[in-house]
Amino acid sequence: MIDREQELDLVNRARRGEVEAFMALIRTYQVPIYRLIYRMTGNREDAADLMQETMLKAYTGLKKFKARSGFHTWLYRIAVNETLNFLQRSGREKGKMEYLDEIDTTESGLAVAASPEETLMGEEFRTGLEQALAGLPADYKLAFTLVVFQGLSHSEAAQVLGCSEGTVSWKIHEARKMLREKMRPYLDRAREV
Amino acid sequence: MKCTHYQKLISDRMDGSLSPASQKKLETHLKTCRACRLYEEELKGIEAEIRKLPAVEPENLAVLEGELRERLVRVEAEKRTHKPRSWGLKLAPALAAGAFLVMVALYLLVFNRPAERDQNLDLASLMSFEDSYLALTQTLNSDERLNEVYNEEILNSIFEEVKDLNLEELTYPEDYQEQTIDNDVNINLLTEKSGLSEGL
Known part of the structure; x- marks a missing residue:
């Protein structure tokens, strides 16, 4: 460095x-x-x-x-x-509604494939998590990736995205909520186990 | 405050962006709110898994670096080939346009005033008359016959101009009359002395 x-x-x-x-x-x-x-x-x-x-x-x-x-x-x-x-x-930017539609589809598919033995740390959970991350709307995903994956502060992410720190904070909060909803079947199952 | 507000504070705290005051409020709330404690627990579980996701690496970083280096070298080579023009040359079109505008503005402001336009035209015509006069003088000096014809024409035009004038009505300054008388006296004296009075 x-x-x-x-x-x-x-x-x-x-x-x-x-x-x-x-x-x-x-x-x-x-x-x-x-x-x-x-x-x-x-x-x-x-x-x-x-x-x-x-x-x-x-x-x-x-x-x-x-x-x-x-x-x-x-x-x-x-x-x-x-x-x-x-x-x-390339027309690949997803809107929030598209994302929510995708959640329903993917959730049902993954729920069927899951087995009771799998734990929270299981491979399937990670696959589901990758899909959930990929399905986030572009602007939420950007804020989340910059801060959580790249380790930027809210202030730095705000500079990169050209918005306020408050907006970055709010987008990450919303992204976390979306991820939690998407991962709900796995989280519930993990609690049962 | 509602739990949704504290959930945002939980998110900020996970990113290390929570002020000490807000942190204190959040901790107080979490002691009494089971739903928010569960919310935080789930988010932490998800993010722990996110950190375990395999890091994606470029498959051929060395090749990519090599390609990039080549492209940058080409950029530099192009810069040297198309070396930027000097400031003077860069500004030349702007300066030319500026000069043209200044000239147009000057013409409109100075030469195109209605009151002065005629004077300027007169000045121009005078200047061209001077040139013409010089050319005419040179021509007449070089051709005797033409000179004579020209003088005749000048005299005729003068006679034409004065033939209708009543010369009696003309007034002269006093000294002019005296001078004329003196001249007449002198002429008479000269003619008497030389015996040429009959000849005149």
Whole structure:
């Protein structure tokens, strides 16, 4: 992990056209950015392509980085924009109603397949959890992923998403409620066991 | 406060974003509310499982890095090929447009005032008259015959102009008359001395 001073030095060198300085700058953030995009798209190939596009845009737009926020926040913002544009282009952004419809369908399917022996920590629970996460509406999923998976604070997530901390807080709260509802059959079963 | 409010506080506390004051309120509530305690327990259980989900890694990070590096090198090469123009050249179209606008504005403000427009036209015509006069003088000096014809024409036009004038009515300044008289006296003296009076 590079400190703030090193980061700014690499940014300045990359601005002057030092490709290797830029590569060193993004090395720490490549995988987290990939994971964020993967969470949003659910597809490895798309995640790889969008990660590359994010890095290329960051390089060509380095002059716009004002260093008021951290470089990683700025990079996440580009990644989020790229991903949301991609989802919009491909018509894959889900609305809340679609999500709720999906919950009903998936829940019934998973409920039939579940066995009483399975515990809360079972494999099926995780599969259900992955599906529940994937089915969250895009904006809720983004806030949740940035904070819970990527470890950003509400303040940093707000900077990335261009909204208030209150909005981030509320979206994560709602996302947790949706996940809990989606995981209700597993939670109930676990309590019985 | 309702439980829904405390459930949001539970969510904030899980993210480490709860103020100490709100945390105290939440703890007080949780001591007495079984539903909220269960809610928190379930959320913590879900998030514990989320942390256990296998981390997704790019399949070929080294290849991706190589591809990205190549693209960035190409970007740099293109930058050098299409080197940005100097500020002067970048601004040239804007400066030209600006100069044109200034000229138009000056014309409208200075040369296109109705009251002054005629004067300026006169000035222009005078300048062209001067040029024409110089050209005419040069032509006449180079051709004697043409010079004579021109002088005749000038004299005729003068006669045409003055033929209808009553010269008696013209008034002259006093000194002009005296001068004329003096001249006449001088002429008479000269003619008497030279014996040319009959000749005049």
